[in-house]
Amino acid sequence: MTSDTERFHSRLRVRMRARATDEPNRASSQLELLFDLTFVVAIASITAQLAHGIEQGQGIQTIAPFLQVFFAIWWAWMNFTWFASSFDTDDAPYRLLTMLQMGGVLVLAAGVPAAFNDGDFLVVTLGYLLMRLGLIAQWIRAAVEDPTSRRTALRYATGIAVVQLGWILRLLLQQANLLPAQIQLASFVTLAVAELFVPMWAERHRRTSWHPHHMAERYGLFVIILLGESVLAASTGVAASLNAGGVSGALITISVSGLVILFALWWIYFLEPIGEGLSANRDKSYFWGYCHYAIFAVLAALGAGLEVAVEQTGHHLEVSAATAAYGVAIPAGLFLLLFWAVHRPVITHQVVHPSVIIPAGVIVLALPLSVSLIGVVGVVATIAAVCALVVGVTTIRRTNVHESN
Structure with a gap:
């Protein structure tokens, strides 16, 4: 027998109607x-x-x-x-x-x-x-x-x-x-x-029937695309550094640190139950959707910053160490702060506690001030450590809450 899905796809034209907001298994x-x-x-x-x-x-x-x-x-x-x-x-x-x-x-x-x-x-x-x-x-x-x-x-x-x-x-x-x-x-x-x-x-007269869990998935996929572009940008920087000066301990350290930052930010983004939050707070969709412009933009900028930081470490670009450090710290720190601020009105009980993520964002933004002491590699490595700490503390805290319940 032909399944409903196969019959749907075999039709040349389907009448366009608003889809149900509670459509099951919407992906x-x-x-x-x-x-x-x-x-x-x-x-x-x-x-x-x-x-x-x-x-x-x-x-x-x-x-x-x-x-x-x-x-x-x-x-x-x-x-x-x-x-x-x-x-x-x-x-x-x-x-x-x-x-x-x-x-x-x-x-x-x-x-x-x-x-x-x-x-x-x-x-x-x-x-x-x-x-x-x-x-x-x-x-x-x-x-x-x-x-x-x-x-x-x-x-x-x-x-x-x-x-x-x-x-x-x-x-x-x-x-x-x-x-x-x-x-x-x-x-x-x-x-x-x-x-x-x-x-x-x-939509003043009638709101469209968007699906909350579908929208949460779509935004998450765009985050993955942006993080993937950051991986590509960092890889470009590694390739340029290898061509210019070969492998070094500093190059390995900053490359691994960049990967840890991207992985930690991915982990943090998907900790929150965004689909459930949008389902319960559909009236906050404009705020949530529009403010993601800033979240997406800083993730795109992070890729550029990592590329510059890696190249500056590998073959000493003319750009200053402070500029290279800020190129990573500003987007990474802003992501942490924006992630909390954008999801706060939508999710009643956030998984990532503000007492963890807000100080982490502030510390990351301030780290380039120490670049003269620890260098670009030290700044990027410390940013990676802070982001990883946010993930670790949140995961442990979440586990303890589940066990107590």
């Missing part, structure tokens, strides 16, 4: 996993550009384009993810429109070097346009095929289209040299804020 689809892979290219590109900027002593100047391009990547991923949680049909039209959005991600990734090096956002904006066109088409389809969601879907399609026209106008003014440099950042922030308001305006 990421194969298409969602394939969609995520296109973001690997874009994230790898901006991580490499940030690392190069730090190496050339232009880390501060690189932060603005890094955050701008990362916003486009994050916002496109997030819009697709929340839509899919509510309306995924996985039929032929849905898959083709998803492929269009994937193509937009790849175009955006191709434009990252020009955006960083020349301030030219032409290709990045065109890639973003392709992603938005695919999403607008999905929302129009939802409006046509699901009467109960029609008003919300049309508001989404309208809001996204209007803001996209703003991005196009901004690009045209830039290309014609009619947008003064001093207001380019202000115009970006204005349009980004408008993007953030679209979902809140669209």
Whole structure:
């Protein structure tokens, strides 16, 4: 006999309707996993550009384009993810429109070097346009095929289209040299804020039916992608160091420490029952979802910082030891503090206690002050020890609580 799943996939078109918020065993689809892979290219590109900027002593100047391009990547991923949680049909039209959005991600990734090096956002904006066109088409389809969601879907399609026209106008003014440099950042922030308001305006009448455990899994998978990119960046630094000076004790120490940091941050992120928290506090979804921009951004920046720190240790880049140390400490420390702050309103009883994670974050942020005494290797190794200590203390504390109950 043919299973329900096989019959579903054999159909060319499925009527799009809002999915149940309590759908059992809801997990990421194969298409969602394939969609995520296109973001690997874009994230790898901006991580490499940030690392190069730090190496050339232009880390501060690189932060603005890094955050701008990362916003486009994050916002496109997030819009697709929340839509899919509510309306995924996985039929032929849905898959083709998803492929269009994937193509937009790849175009955006191709434009990252020009955006960083020349301030030219032409290709990045065109890639973003392709992603938005695919999403607008999905929302129009939802409006046509699901009467109960029609008003919300049309508001989404309208809001996204209007803001996209703003991005196009901004690009045209830039290309014609009619947008003064001093207001380019202000115009970006204005349009980004408008993007953030679209979902809140669209769902005032009726909220979409996203699945809490599905969303928790999707965000966790994006965290894994970002950590994977950090592994790649650190490996790039190791390869460059080996080519320049061969193996050394310092290189081995900082490489192992970098791996421990990434593994510890992964462990910490998945300690909290995020799916249960979102299920009990659906009204906190905007705060939780939007604030993950900062969590994701610092994880992407951590990869660049590790690459610079490893290379600086292996063949002494011109960048100062303090800069290399801060390149790791700032994103790692901010991750610890942001992780606590973002999950605090959503999870009533957090597994990672604030008395553990807050002091750890502060210590990590302060460690570069000791770089003149212990060096970059010492700073990174100590960061690894602090992150590992958070995991160890939390695990022991959690075990003791379970045993007492």
